[in-house]
Amino acid sequence: MEPESGIPVPRSPSPLSWVNISKNLILAYQSFGVVYGDLSTSPLYVYTSTLQKHKNEAAIFGAFSLIFWTLTLIPLLKYVLLVLSADDNGEGGTFALYSLLCRHAKFSLLPNQQAADEELSAYKYGPSSQVVASSPLKRFLEKHKRLRTALLLVVLLGACMVIGDGVLTPAISVLSSVSGLQVTESKLTNGELLLIACVILVGLFALQHCGTHRVAFMFAPIVTVWLLSIFSIGLYNTIRWNPKIVYAFSPHYIIKFFSQTGKDGWISLGGILLSITGTEAMFADLGHFTALSIRLAFAFVVYPCLVVQYMGQAAFLSRNPNSIPKSFYDSIPDPVFWPVFVIATLAAIVGSQAVITATFSIIKQCHALGCFPRVKVVHTSKHIYGQIYIPEINWILMILTLAITIGFRDTTMIGNAYGLACMTVMFITTFLMALVIIFVWQKSVFLAAAFFFFFWFIEGVYLSAAFIKVPQGGWVPLVLSFIFMVVMYVWHYGTRKKYTFDLHNKVSLKWLLGLGPSLGIVRVPGIGLIYSELATGVPAIFSHFVTNLPAFHKVLVFVCVKSVPVPYVSPEERFLIGRICPRPYRMYRCIVRYGYKDIQRDEDFENQLIQSIAEFILMEAVEPQFSTSESSSFDGRMAVISTRTLESTSSLIISEHEDVGVSNSIQSSKSLTLQSLRSVYDDENPQLRRRHVRFQLPPSPGMDPAVREELTDLIQAKEAGVAYILGHSYVKARRSSSFLKKIVIDIGYSFLRKNCRGPAVALNIPHISLIEVGMIYYV
Numbered sequence: 001m002e003p004e005s006g007i008p009v010p011r012s013p014s015p016l017s018w019v020n021i022s023k024n025l026i027l028a029y030q031s032f033g034v035v036y037g038d039l040s041t042s043p044l045y046v047y048t049s050t051l052q053k054h055k056n057e058a059a060i061f062g063a064f065s066l067i068f069w070t071l072t073l074i075p076l077l078k079y080v081l082l083v084l085s086a087d088d089n090g091e092g093g094t095f096a097l098y099s100l101l102c103r104h105a106k107f108s109l110l111p112n113q114q115a116a117d118e119e120l121s122a123y124k125y126g127p128s129s130q131v132v133a134s135s136p137l138k139r140f141l142e143k144h145k146r147l148r149t150a151l152l153l154v155v156l157l158g159a160c161m162v163i164g165d166g167v168l169t170p171a172i173s174v175l176s177s178v179s180g181l182q183v184t185e186s187k188l189t190n191g192e193l194l195l196i197a198c199v200i201l202v203g204l205f206a207l208q209h210c211g212t213h214r215v216a217f218m219f220a221p222i223v224t225v226w227l228l229s230i231f232s233i234g235l236y237n238t239i240r241w242n243p244k245i246v247y248a249f250s251p252h253y254i255i256k257f258f259s260q261t262g263k264d265g266w267i268s269l270g271g272i273l274l275s276i277t278g279t280e281a282m283f284a285d286l287g288h289f290t291a292l293s294i295r296l297a298f299a300f301v302v303y304p305c306l307v308v309q310y311m312g313q314a315a316f317l318s319r320n321p322n323s324i325p326k327s328f329y330d331s332i333p334d335p336v337f338w339p340v341f342v343i344a345t346l347a348a349i350v351g352s353q354a355v356i357t358a359t360f361s362i363i364k365q366c367h368a369l370g371c372f373p374r375v376k377v378v379h380t381s382k383h384i385y386g387q388i389y390i391p392e393i394n395w396i397l398m399i400l401t402l403a404i405t406i407g408f409r410d411t412t413m414i415g416n417a418y419g420l421a422c423m424t425v426m427f428i429t430t431f432l433m434a435l436v437i438i439f440v441w442q443k444s445v446f447l448a449a450a451f452f453f454f455f456w457f458i459e460g461v462y463l464s465a466a467f468i469k470v471p472q473g474g475w476v477p478l479v480l481s482f483i484f485m486v487v488m489y490v491w492h493y494g495t496r497k498k499y500t501f502d503l504h505n506k507v508s509l510k511w512l513l514g515l516g517p518s519l520g521i522v523r524v525p526g527i528g529l530i531y532s533e534l535a536t537g538v539p540a541i542f543s544h545f546v547t548n549l550p551a552f553h554k555v556l557v558f559v560c561v562k563s564v565p566v567p568y569v570s571p572e573e574r575f576l577i578g579r580i581c582p583r584p585y586r587m588y589r590c591i592v593r594y595g596y597k598d599i600q601r602d603e604d605f606e607n608q609l610i611q612s613i614a615e616f617i618l619m620e621a622v623e624p625q626f627s628t629s630e631s632s633s634f635d636g637r638m639a640v641i642s643t644r645t646l647e648s649t650s651s652l653i654i655s656e657h658e659d660v661g662v663s664n665s666i667q668s669s670k671s672l673t674l675q676s677l678r679s680v681y682d683d684e685n686p687q688l689r690r691r692h693v694r695f696q697l698p699p700s701p702g703m704d705p706a707v708r709e710e711l712t713d714l715i716q717a718k719e720a721g722v723a724y725i726l727g728h729s730y731v732k733a734r735r736s737s738s739f740l741k742k743i744v745i746d747i748g749y750s751f752l753r754k755n756c757r758g759p760a761v762a763l764n765i766p767h768i769s770l771i772e773v774g775m776i777y778y779v
Contacts, residue, residue: 027293028301032227033219035285035294036302037351038169038278039075040227043309044176044344047317047327049415050271053264055321061248062257063268064314067275068249068307070462074426075279078455080298083283083429084291086436089125091567092286094158094425095365095596097432098151100125102565104439106142109152109496110370110565114535114591116638120573122566122595138439156371156488158428159362160481162284164421166359167400167480169278172414173348174200175405180329180341190409197405204349205398208356208389211380219350226347229340231305234312237331242315269465270419270474271412275310277422278351280429284358287567287597356397360390361597368563368596370495371488373756379599388599404476413473420466421477427463430455487752494749497779498731499533506537509581517584521552525720528553529609531763532727535560535591538580541727541773555717556587557609561594561763568595571642575608577616578638583706586713588613589638600764607693610718612641614695614711621707653696694719724765728772731779745779 032040050063088096102108103123117123141147178197182188238245247253258265282294316331317323323330332340366372378389408414434452437443466474512519532539538558545552558580576591590609594600616639695715697708731753733745760770 024290024293024296027289028297029224030220031285031289031294031297032223032301033221033350034288034354034357035281036227036278036297037219037223037347037354038173038281039276039351040223040230040278040302040306041173041177041344041347041351042275042277043230043306043313044328044348045172045411045415046271046275046310047313048271048325049274049412049419050268051317051324051327052268052271052412054261054268055324057318057321058253058256058260059265060314060318060321061245062253062260062265063272064245064310065248065251065253066257066269066272067310069251069254070272070276070458071303071306071310073458074276074455075282075298076303078430079279079282080295082451083433084286084294086433086440087286087291089122089567090287090290091597092282093280093284093362093365094155094162094428094432095362095369096286096567097429097436098155099565099567099596100440101151101432101435105138107148107151108565109148109492110563113564116576116640117564117593119640120564120566120569120593122568122570123564125566135438137445152371152492153485153489154428154431156366156485157481158425158432159366159371160484160488161421161424161428161477162280162362163359163484164477164480165277165280165418165425166355166397167404168414168418168421168477169355170201170204170352170401171405171408172411172418173351174204174345175414176328176411177341177345177348179326179411180344183326183329184337194406194409198402200345200349201401201405202398204352205356205394205401208394209378209380209391211387211389219353222343222346222350226343227301227305229336229343230309233332233336233340234305234309236333237312237316238308240315241312241319245311245315245318248311248314266461266465267468269462270416270469273419273423273462273466274415275306276426277418278355280422280425281354281358283429284361285354356394357387359397360388360393363390363393364388365596366488368594368598369492370563371492373487373491373752374759374762376757376761377599400480408473416466416469416473417476420463420469420474421481423459423463423466424477424481427456427459430459486748490744490748491752494731494745494752494779497745498729498777501777501779502532502534502539503537505540506534507540507543509538511543512538512581512585515546517582517586519546519552519585521546521550523554523586524551525717526553527555527557527610527714527717527720527722528725529722530556530558530725531759531765532558532560533562534558535562539727541725541775544773544775545725553717553723554586554720555714556585557613558587558589559592559609560589561592561600563596564593566595567597569593569598573640573642575612575641576638577612577641579616579620583710586710586717588616591638600762605764606718606722610695610714614714615641617707617710617714621704653698722769723771724760724769725771725773726760726765728774729777730775731777734778 046067047063051059084092086092086097086100088100091099098107102110103118103125141151175194175197178193178200181196182193261268282298286294313327313331317327320330328344329337329341363372363375364377367374375390375392378391380387380389404414404417430452434448437448437451438445468474470478530539530542532541542558574593576589576593578589580587580589590612619639619641695718697711697715731745731749733742737745760767760772
């Protein structure tokens, strides 16, 4: 469905070139299936949810006028004209706005950030912030950590409401579309209707593991046919039933509507706002398309089709007010009822699919920000980047959706919940957008305030109407959001405390230097990869080894895998390599950086790492500023090593063969037990047989002997085998901690850690090469 590239669509230098226009038109067509499925199925239930007490012509005209102006002000003016301009390297959504803010002001709560991250090409996206002096507002927000935490909580609330959408959209869309069966088949009971809806929902969630790309090519034509159908029916109904409905484009009818209906009219706004549910998808799915393609699709196709459909439905209802409970299906002319019913059901499934995919994406981004437990992320398409499936979340969503469908059985009550969730996300987007106008676009505070108060007033009125309906179903997104917020905040709090403990208990470099190059133990052939969250210093688990084990690997690499506040990190900039302690120690540091939308799947990590270190050793010999003299800091400067250019300019000769049977690292071992273990492991995991790469030094007589010796040690260590060393940590609250902290850490965080994926699995570490070190953290 989306453009088949790993990185978001680049902007063309000449915006009016024929190639660029045709590319954007193709993307605009594709966006119907992914972005507009939810928004375009709203006519199924808007009037039913809105017109419950007042069913006269004036109320129907007023309701249409409200829908028209709501569609014009929020999706068209706010999103299409303004919000779509605030992308982060082509990515959209709440996290993109937060990421932009974190880079232009020090709002980030991600712990292990470094100055080197600011040199990433994606980091500099947007207007340059170096020229402008720091504003008092910016300094105030940066100084108070509680305000930064509050900002993160607001972003997480937005994320939780999107997850709530993932539960509610399939329920309301499928139930509304299936309810059309009762118009012709009046014998169908509500129970049978519910059963059909549940079967469709189970099928929808059960097919998620295939990935949307299998059926995605069908999505755009389905939604396009659906939009053309509702446009034609709307036009037919307007001409046939009541052409005077065109007068309702005047806002005068809104005033008449409120003067006649009073408080009931205000409460009915909870139904009107359902006409713009799915608008946030225009911004959230921006990464798969371009801003221009989404603007073209909405302004020239989606917006006119929806306006004409709502107008036609209102014209029909003004002459047939008794049809309000089944307004959409009653307004369809009999000859075309069944084709439209089939397309409506398919469009509802497409709309639900887009929201489920967005939920997976949001949870992946929450995890990258350290706010969600580790879950299994499956990449479902080789061609389409960013299409993922999360099994655990999929089944949780399915259970919750079925519970809501069976529990409420009524689209109006589900609509109350759904409207509240969507409006909260829009409310949060407006708030973050105002901050972007000040800190990223560097416009005046007055302009941001004008944007903020204008849209907050409109959305605030709708939100207040949605909150009135909390007892009639509106409590659902609040409860769901509260549960997800607790999970996210407990995980974030526990992770931060654990990182702070690591930071304060780093191994002293003086102590390491005092031990000498052998570290006071026997250094045996092999490479030890020690994983830690620290981007600087040596983690405490290392001192456990040195003090308790008689021997250790000759080459040690401290690996830190971390997220940076950009959507993607290009392969050229992924690895940061440096040295710890002087050259004879053979200790290195490797920082692997990922963006919040990157998928961590480096199948060839070991070999890339060895090549990167070799490249660093040579670079250090040529460029003396990287080397650390005896007197300077022994946690030396780090260099970005491009993995893409390694293949062509590698300092080592590479020969490779398919790794069948026993791997070389085990063959070189004298242990028969280890060899037999390995062969059993390979038999059980045939798909894990990897290519075996051998490195050799090129014959270059001019090479410095010390550099040659170091490279030889590195190659020999690689041949001897690689071990992955991880801390198996138990996090507990200190005895002096408050009662609340003990509950959060000892019960909440411990429960999440025990029931989420282990770090070794998340990092794709081969089980047979893993060594885990037990360690208790008192935080």
